[in-house]
Amino acid sequence: MPPLQPALNTLAHRRSRRVREAFIAGLLRACAFSAVAGLLLIMVFVFKEALPIFTNAATQKEANFAGFFSATAWQPVSDHPRYALAPLLSGTLKVVLVAMLFATPIAVLAALFASEFAPSRLREVIKPAIEILAGVPSVVLGFFALMVLATWLQGVTHAPMRLSALNAGLALGIGVIPTIFTVCEDALRSVPKSYREASLALGASPWQTAWSVTLPAASAGVGAGVLLGLARATGETMIVLMASGNAAIHSASVLDSARTLSACIAAELAEVVVGSPHYSVLFFLGAVLFTITFLINVAAGFFVDRLRRQLAGA
Amino acid sequence: MTTDALRATLRPLPRARPFDLTGLGFTALSGVAALLIVVMVAIIIGDIVWRGWGTVTWEFLWTVPREGMTKGGIFPALYGTALLVVLMTVALIPFGVGAAIYLHEYAKPDSPYTRAVRFAVANLAGVPSIVYGLFGLGFFVNFIGASIDRGLGLDVTWGQPALIWAALTLALLNLPVVIVTTEEALRAVPRDTREASLALGATRWQTIRHVLLPQAMPGVLTGAVLAVSRGAGEVAPILFTGAAYFLPYLPKSPTDQFMELGYHVFVLATQSPDVDATRPLLYGTVLVLLLLTFLLNLTAFLLRARLRAALAGRQ
Numbered sequence A: 001m002p003p004l005q006p007a008l009n010t011l012a013h014r015r016s017r018r019v020r021e022a023f024i025a026g027l028l029r030a031c032a033f034s035a036v037a038g039l040l041l042i043m044v045f046v047f048k049e050a051l052p053i054f055t056n057a058a059t060q061k062e063a064n065f066a067g068f069f070s071a072t073a074w075q076p077v078s079d080h081p082r083y084a085l086a087p088l089l090s091g092t093l094k095v096v097l098v099a100m101l102f103a104t105p106i107a108v109l110a111a112l113f114a115s116e117f118a119p120s121r122l123r124e125v126i127k128p129a130i131e132i133l134a135g136v137p138s139v140v141l142g143f144f145a146l147m148v149l150a151t152w153l154q155g156v157t158h159a160p161m162r163l164s165a166l167n168a169g170l171a172l173g174i175g176v177i178p179t180i181f182t183v184c185e186d187a188l189r190s191v192p193k194s195y196r197e198a199s200l201a202l203g204a205s206p207w208q209t210a211w212s213v214t215l216p217a218a219s220a221g222v223g224a225g226v227l228l229g230l231a232r233a234t235g236e237t238m239i240v241l242m243a244s245g246n247a248a249i250h251s252a253s254v255l256d257s258a259r260t261l262s263a264c265i266a267a268e269l270a271e272v273v274v275g276s277p278h279y280s281v282l283f284f285l286g287a288v289l290f291t292i293t294f295l296i297n298v299a300a301g302f303f304v305d306r307l308r309r310q311l312a313g314a
Numbered sequence B: 001m002t003t004d005a006l007r008a009t010l011r012p013l014p015r016a017r018p019f020d021l022t023g024l025g026f027t028a029l030s031g032v033a034a035l036l037i038v039v040m041v042a043i044i045i046g047d048i049v050w051r052g053w054g055t056v057t058w059e060f061l062w063t064v065p066r067e068g069m070t071k072g073g074i075f076p077a078l079y080g081t082a083l084l085v086v087l088m089t090v091a092l093i094p095f096g097v098g099a100a101i102y103l104h105e106y107a108k109p110d111s112p113y114t115r116a117v118r119f120a121v122a123n124l125a126g127v128p129s130i131v132y133g134l135f136g137l138g139f140f141v142n143f144i145g146a147s148i149d150r151g152l153g154l155d156v157t158w159g160q161p162a163l164i165w166a167a168l169t170l171a172l173l174n175l176p177v178v179i180v181t182t183e184e185a186l187r188a189v190p191r192d193t194r195e196a197s198l199a200l201g202a203t204r205w206q207t208i209r210h211v212l213l214p215q216a217m218p219g220v221l222t223g224a225v226l227a228v229s230r231g232a233g234e235v236a237p238i239l240f241t242g243a244a245y246f247l248p249y250l251p252k253s254p255t256d257q258f259m260e261l262g263y264h265v266f267v268l269a270t271q272s273p274d275v276d277a278t279r280p281l282l283y284g285t286v287l288v289l290l291l292l293t294f295l296l297n298l299t300a301f302l303l304r305a306r307l308r309a310a311l312a313g314r315q
Helices: A011-050 A057-062 A065-070 A086-117 A120-135 A138-157 A165-189 A193-201 A206-217 A219-235 A238-243 A261-271 A277-313 B003-009 B021-052 B058-062 B075-106 B112-124 B129-152 B163-188 B191-199 B204-233 B261-270 B275-314
Strands: none
Touching: A011 A277, A011 B075, A011 B112, A011 B129, A011 B163, A011 B204, A057 A277, A086 A120, A086 A165, A086 A206, A086 A219, A086 A261, A086 B021, A120 A165, A120 B021, A120 B275, A138 A165, A138 A238, A138 B021, A138 B204, A138 B261, A138 B275, A165 A219, A165 A238, A165 B021, A193 A206, A206 A219, A206 B021, A219 A261, A219 A277, A219 B129, A238 A261, A238 B261, A261 A277, A261 B129, A277 B112, A277 B129, B021 B275, B058 B075, B075 B112, B075 B163, B075 B204, B075 B261, B112 B163, B129 B163, B163 B204, B163 B275, B191 B204, B204 B261, B204 B275, B261 B275
């Protein structure tokens, strides 16, 4: 055992101790600032690299804001590059729509089952399955969609191409199920037991209770889960890059190939000259993606706060 | 009131709970949805384990790719992944833990600064990984890296995609993970412990350093392990910040490019000249990546379960 230190309580000692404490507090405060700085830097640098589209005359000659909407095709690599946003936006919309239509009912119903009906033994199968799925890297889901799901889907739909918006959307849906499920289930479980007991005591059946009492009480949380899933689906890259076929076709059919905003950046940025118009356009796509997901996430945060306040008031 | 009059006011009780056939149907439907998830997970994992199992041997793990990546192993990708996550963790942990300590021990809950930090943490977690990749290229490679080269009068050394920039990009991506798990761990330390330490004359920092942090260690570890798991699997952020298609040598300096497991899966799956020849290697690589992330996540899960049990026991 080390000898006990004599109590150094001189004035100088106390002052140096105070200085050190203040210094460490400042340092920790600065660490916390790293999160704010990170978010700001992401915004600044993604938008900054897109800026030449609006300010630089040489860039504007090849790529400008009006051109995004008047151009007829997405052909960035040609003698006369054309940057039409329409095929990318419709591609993103198609893939995300398929993903959400597939994932939302499954995830919300499964969350309802896990929190309201499942005997504890079954729950011990469902929850680890979700945890495992949440841990699967998106590149592995993309791989699965490319190698297995695409072949199987083509067998069912007899589409001319293996890779399509449908294929990417279903794989993406599998990828966002854990997000929606987890947030929904948390919200459902945080509904006080007294709500359910009151409903059952009034003669409602378990399903009526779950559907008309528990689910509405947790609706803000369900909304947050769906929004977070939507944000993830919109921003997810590797699954779509590998499973969609990546052709920038402006069409409404989910059996056509599709190029999304995220996959477009991933596929093209590596071969682009830094500072070229194409480079700026890809950063512009990134800025659009950032803005969309940011707004969805802020809305989801609003829902989470509302749920917390509702249940705190209950 | 007579008994008869009383009885007259009472209507007969309905059946306590009418038989609810539609309800039963919907309950079954929700069960089917849950079952569907389990089945999908089983199919995906099963397919990969079934077809990848035969490929994964010691030789596969310890040799380099040969013959246009249709033969050989994945050692450079494993090595690159390990270097990447180690560098990332070293950069990430001080900031993440420091920020969590600040938020839980120092910050006034409702001050504008605290709100700004919490807002940033929540929204950093929602930024798409491809946007992190753009940011890494625009900020680390083309701004910081190029500035270093200019300042030192070097040829392009730092101002190109490199291990260090990929690691720093992933560190920012994982910052929210570490902050959230560390804060959860600090929350699990009972108030008495803090007060006892302070009452004995320890300063705030001494209390944190010698009392809180040792107790919060499982939480810090959970965050680190989750970050490593995510770092090993994320491909989009490293596409333009340092990952290489194929390298005949192992990375030696932070400014070298590197091969990475997740990126290797992407390359083998989409860029292979001979899909059938690559398939066994591809399945093997996916299985290794999956096992790696699964084991890391399992570790994090067990650590966190212990932590939650401690938290529940103290409330």
